[in-house]
Amino acid sequence: AQSVTQLGSHVSVSEGALVLLRCNYSSSVPPYLFWYVQYPNQGLQLLLKYTTGATLVKGINGFEAEFKKSETSFHLTKPSAHMSDAAEYFCAVSGSSNTGKLIFGQGTTLQVKP
Amino acid sequence: GAGVSQSPSNKVTEKGKDVELRCDPISGHTALYWYRQSLGQGLEFLIYFQGNSAPDKSGLPSDRFSAERTGGSVSTLTIQRTQQEDSAVYLCASSLKGDVAQHFGDGTRLSIL
Numbered sequence: 119a120q121s122v123t124q125l126g127s128h129v130s131v132s133e134g135a136l137v138l139l140r141c142n143y144s145s146s147v148p149p150y151l152f153w154y155v156q157y158p159n160q161g162l163q164l165l166l167k168y169t170t171g172a173t174l175v176k177g178i179n180g181f182e183a184e185f186k187k188s189e190t191s192f193h194l195t196k197p198s199a200h201m202s203d204a205a206e207y208f209c210a211v212s213g214s215s216n217t218g219k220l221i222f223g224q225g226t227t228l229q230v231k232p
Numbered sequence: 233g234a235g236v237s238q239s240p241s242n243k244v245t246e247k248g249k250d251v252e253l254r255c256d257p258i259s260g261h262t263a264l265y266w267y268r269q270s271l272g273q274g275l276e277f278l279i280y281f282q283g284n285s286a287p288d289k290s291g292l293p294s295d296r297f298s299a300e301r302t303g304g305s306v307s308t309l310t311i312q313r314t315q316q317e318d319s320a321v322y323l324c325a326s327s328l329k330g331d332v333a334q335h336f337g338d339g340t341r342l343s344i345l
Contacts, residue, residue, distance in 0.1 A: 161323055217282075224274050
């Protein structure tokens with residue numbers, strides 16, 4: 119079975135500060151890992167994904183994440199927060215079957231203070 | 233190009249009624265997924281289609297829930313005899329065969345009175 123744990127349901131940062139959203143996963147097979155962002159009343163937008171190869175993955179809007187197998191982590195970072203980054207962020211894992219279905223964490227709401 | 237389209241965007245219905253939710257995937261995407269997003273349960277997988285077949289229905293919560301896909305395109309999720317616990321946002325996603333990235337629609341917000 120696969121699972122995802124996001125540490126911290128709410129994270130608050132000041133504009134211009136580092137953003138760090140934590141994600142740990144459990145998987146009995148090599149995982150595919152994803153970060154999605156959701157703005158109010160919208161669907162999920164893919165920020166970045168890890169499948170194989172380079173463990174540091176760069177995504178859209180200046181976000182990046184590093185796959186650390188030894189720590190079973192896939193934390194999301196951004197050097198400098200912008201007001202427009204305020205949203206809910208979901209970490210997800212797939213790979214346990216051929217279906218590609220995503221198993222999501224509970225989400226982290228990012229607040230950006232001016 | 234056009235993204236995943238879901239209709240209606242909002243649906244309010246009375247307990248016990250049947251509802252149909254529609255998903256129109258991105259053209260050419262053979263894989264289609266339904267998820268449910270609720271306050272108590274977070275984001276949950278419901279069903280996966282590859283073409284018109286549904287090899288994974290493991291997330292459907294009860295036999296009141298069913299889904300079909302026709303022509304390898306549009307999918308309909310049907311909930312019969314709705315209950316208040318069915319209130320949630322139902323999200324549809326699609327992907328190209330062999331691509332792990334799923335593209336999501338904006339969802340249907342279902343409210344059961």
